[in-house]
Amino acid sequence: MSSKQQLSGFALFVHSKRFSNFILLCVFLNAIVIGLQTYPSINLQYETLFNRFDIIFLSIFTIEVIFKLIVNRASYFKDGWNLFDFIVVAASIAFMQSEFVSVLRILRVLRVLKTISSIRSLRRIITSLFMAVPTIGSISLLMIIVFYIYGVVGSTFFAELSPVYFGDLSASLVTLFQIATFDDWANIYRPIAESSPLSLIYFVTFIFIAVFVMLNLVVGEIVNNASNIPSDVVEDIAEIEHDVHDLKSVTLEVQQLKSEIMELKLLILETRSDGDKHQAS
Known part of the structure; x- marks a missing residue:
């Protein structure tokens, strides 16, 4: 071999x-x-x-x-x-x-x-995630703008009603992040809603934009990139084609060996026939 x-x-x-x-x-x-x-x-x-x-x-x-x-x-x-x-x-x-x-x-x-x-499936997910980084960066910038706007609005209208959560811009941003993660956001909303019923619009619109819309944008971009990555079936086909190519090369070498063996046989037969003729003469 x-x-x-x-x-x-x-x-x-x-x-x-x-x-x-x-x-x-x-x-x-x-x-x-x-x-x-x-x-x-x-x-x-x-x-x-x-x-x-x-x-x-x-x-x-x-x-x-x-x-x-x-x-x-x-x-x-x-x-x-x-x-x-x-x-x-x-x-x-x-x-x-x-x-x-x-x-x-x-x-x-x-x-x-x-x-x-x-694991190929994990590589596929991570690859699609890295491909979505530029778009996720733009979505993150848009989310920062949304957070900033809602932070200023919250500190303007709710600073006196809830100074702990909306006393200034930094406190409002932290509170909005807590709301976006759904961490005990109802206890933040209820005391404010008792004094300001219109605060419902503020909280509902922020949750809808910051959580549902932005999250779906990120997930949609990752799924879109995942669909553009060649599937595992294509990778398997490529491997099979590679194996077939190797088998073809081995087959060609075997055929060459067979032809060389046949040439050697013919050469041996010719040598024997020449020897027989020489002995007969």
Whole structure:
């Protein structure tokens, strides 16, 4: 078997679902170990075992990075998720014997994010979220304007009725943020409504604009970007086409070997016939 065929088989193994599922299982087990380490009593009792598990998981993730580097070579760093995995693993190795324990713990937690790079559906959601960042920025700017307008109006009309919540602009903005999260907003509204019935218009319009309209805009943009991302079926088709291309190349090599064997047979037969003629003469 040629080195090219060996590399092709190795690439199929690295990109196979079995290998991906094994890495995903290691990520989940690593997350469980990290969670158990947050309990002081459990961590104190099994600290040595947890440290061994951490070395094992880090070794597995390092081998994964090395395998993908061998298969993908320079194109490995063109994928943002591969770059993230490489940075996390390299930093974990660099800080393994470091005194910065907090940094090492953060890096351990960041390994849990490998779940996203291992599951296509999660990668799809995160990609659509990043694609929506420019639009979300514009929506956030519009929301700031809405908050500012309603903050000024609230501090103007309700400062005397509720100085704690609408005494000034900063207090009004904090109150509006609390209302937007639906955190006990009814207890803010009722005392004001007893003295100012028209405050209902203020609160209802703010909730409608800031919560329902703005939130739907954000969700709609993310869904729209998600629909523009190639589906997993397309990715599967691309992988199948890649595998078919590899099989075709292997088939061509086999055919070439067959033709060379036939030529050798013919050459042997010609050599034998020439030898027989020479003996007969």
